[in-house]
Amino acid sequence: MIGRIAGIILHRARDHVLIDVRGVGYIVHVSERTAAMLPPVGQGAALYTELVVREDLLQLFGFPTMLEKEWHRLLTSVQGVGAKVSLAILGTLGPEGLGRAIALGDWSSVRKANGVGPKLAQRIVLELKDKAPSVMALGGALTVDAGDVAGGGGAEASGIEPDASAAAAPGATAPPPPAAAKRADGSLNASQAMADALSALANLGYGPAEAAAAVAEAQAGEPRASTPVLIRAALRLLAPKD
Secondary structure, three states, X not given: OOOEEEEEEEEEOOOEEEEEEOOEEEEEEOOHHHHHHOOXXXXXXXXXXXXXXXXXXXXEEEEOEHHHHHHHHHHXXXXXXXXXXXXXXXXXXXXXXXXXXXXXXXXXXXXXXXXXXXXXXXXXXXXXXXXXXXXXHOHHHHOOEOOOOHHHOOOEEEOOOOOHHHHHOOOOOOOOOOHHHEOOOOOEOHHHHHHHHHHHXXXXXXXXXXXXXXXXXXXXXXXXXXXXXXXXXXXXXXXXXX
């Protein structure tokens, strides 16, 4: 299976990109959000990929980070969510926005994606409510971009597949986030801050679902909050109400 592809962009469109890999052109379907962030034609790019095999069709779907790829796998596990609907959701909300929407039961945000009706949006939130926290908790470790073409011109396709079981294990130990998981000001990105806050709440004995909902609500109020700020805000939300 092709798990990553790197090469030179020959053509860009709203929902796909054509990448030359040593003389072979691969059409990779992407979300509008991913398409907008790719470099111009003639430059190198790399994407993590998911290969969909059907009787009469082979399609590659591309993602800028392993985190988005993991959300894609989770979304497509829901009945009625195909690869293109998943890309539409990720393109509309992004991984952090999707995590918040599911944790808060906010199906109306999921509904904003093209091709998603109210019933499907509610099904996505309901079915993924208990599965999403494990991906959110490892979000920082999975916010690893696919990199650039080695040396600027050695385009190659890699069949190395990321370990999906690591993302599914709530108790897994995440490696330190790479430089790509940081903002320009050096602070950790939203995914890492959320992951660290969820880990801290889990250590305090809170369940994954309630911790995820509290952290998501806190981050919705202050998207650029640091981990300590998120933890304090989430604990206030989880405190017993008089």
